[in-house]
Amino acid sequence: MDNHSKGFPMTQVFGFVLSLVLTFAALFVALKTSLSFNAIIWIIGTLAVIQAALQLFMFMHLKDGEDSKAQTINILYGIFIAVVTVAGSIWVMSFGM
Structure with a gap:
């Protein structure tokens, strides 16, 4: 057995929680701010790119x-x-x- 199958998957849980934070941040920006439409789209797009990179590293084991x-x-x-x-x-x- 390798080291990735032992114990509690803490990095996956951290990645999941961070993905939820980014999702709710995008939701907050979209619904609760009075920014312009273009600013909201740019912020949500940036958060989406960050979340995609996070998931590549945390869940797809890109670094491993x-x-x-x-x-x-x-x-x-x-x-x-x-x-x-x-x-x-x-x-x-x-x-x-």
Whole structure:
């Protein structure tokens, strides 16, 4: 057995609690502040990127890998696919092509 399967998963619990804090911070910004729409969107987007990075490190064990080059390539590929999907969806919804 390796060290990750022993004991209480404290790092996962910490990551989960921190993810909840970021989610509720975004909820608070969206519902309880009188900021402009653009400011709210930028703050929520920033919190989302922070939460995605947190989850990569805490839950997907990005820092624990033996082959960090392959993990980096996989992460970059995933980001590329996400950007292409979002940009393509916006293009189709905006221009109808």
